[in-house]
Amino acid sequence: MFCAVAVTPKGGEVVERTVKKVSAGRPAAARGGEPARTGRRERNKQEKRARIVEAAKELFGSKGFAETTTQEIAERADIGTGTLFLYAKSKEDLLVMVFKDEMLETFLAAFRKTPADMPFIDQLMHVFGMMIAYHAKDVELARALLKEVTILTTPERRHDIRVLMRAIYGGIADLVATAQKAGTFRADADPRFAAENLFAIYYLNLLGWLGGQTPKQKFMRDLRVKLAIAIEGLAASAAAKPVTAKRKTGRKS
Amino acid sequence: MFCAVAVTPKGGEVVERTVKKVSAGRPAAARGGEPARTGRRERNKQEKRARIVEAAKELFGSKGFAETTTQEIAERADIGTGTLFLYAKSKEDLLVMVFKDEMLETFLAAFRKTPADMPFIDQLMHVFGMMIAYHAKDVELARALLKEVTILTTPERRHDIRVLMRAIYGGIADLVATAQKAGTFRADADPRFAAENLFAIYYLNLLGWLGGQTPKQKFMRDLRVKLAIAIEGLAASAAAKPVTAKRKTGRKS
DNA sequence: TTTCATTTATGACTATACTCAGTTTATTGA
């Protein structure tokens, strides 16, 4: 069982045009094994970044993404308007920057809280359910977030989301692998690929919900049925033990 | 076998604050069954719309989406800057407006050209392959397009995309239903749901490619394997006849 | 035709994301 993630390397990464040598300066008493890279400069940067993220999170939450101006964020973070764009390449970039950690936490928690003794499909719905609940807290924000996450513009965010996806895929793949070892699932399907498939199904249906095409109830009901189909497969091998309780699947349009 | 689509109702829909009665005016010699709704007004509007779409398409194609300004589009379409926004609510909206028809055509053609006598997975890869080829013609544009399509902002575009998705889902569902009738596939899975699953898999992997995380070769290779998994299913019912040629599935990122 | 009402067009204007030349602040070595 390969465990989920080795979370984001060192926390911050700013604009990185710097390639300075890591000369252990005067002020730092190199305690422990680590070089204690904390000059005032680095500290200020981290503080500022934190202020920015906090300011943005509050404003996005209270006023909404579109309605929040970068000026306001800068003002509330007590920095110049230009400074903001030293930390995020664009407003959209900032959005991802602000919520990536929270999302990662939420998703990891979702896996942690998933009972190991539970039918696979219920585990899946449990995990996805928690993700959905997270997005349901602020649908407008979720919409904006998913729009940005779809296509990533900067290497930094690409990295962030790669980490996020690795966590999710890893988590689901673990569940699949466990089911395989238990003999519930056939062993010849790559758990990682299976995980990506299952997530894809979740994701597109999530978009449908957030896009307002599907009400939440129907979304979750259908999601379960669709996941069941993905698990059972389409091929006519054996009519086979239904892993899940049957539901009505009709309901056109 | 329920057939693909009843394509977009009447072609244009503009801003529609109009609820005018369809009084059959003087100029129109109502030939055939149709009211021939062609006043000068309507004609001008359609012409203008066409000019806008053409201008935008050319500019987006040659300069790229981000690099094209709405001014330029208006200029080339020979209309005022404000007029543009009477036809599209935003630049992004325009993007979708411009390419929706072409996409629909491409996708319908993909289904039309798919041989009925072909293993299901090959049919799928054929269809998806044509879609991929379409996007490959201009990757930057495809990126922008998919980003916009992910979350739709106006009712008009929502409708457009609904039509598009209906075509795609309908097409895939037909293939599934045929395989079910042929006995290759189990009959108890809703073809529509199955279609949505398969498309979801395609779509997320498409995003991975367009996002630059996966090279095209790997994308298409993995896609096939993943679709195979979705077809075969995960559940251990019978180890079962492999519908597809086996491929190496290992290859950690 | 002339009048009137309604739809459509327009470009000067506004709001705001983002840039950049110039300034401030931290760090380093003597």
Place this chain on the structure above:
DNA sequence: TCAATAAACTGAGTATAGTCATAAATGAAA
């Protein structure tokens, strides 16, 4: 302590998407 260097910050300025009051065009009625 004091340059000298480099990094980080700044807000006035720029580019451009999108608005809106006004004007032109169209169609219907008289």
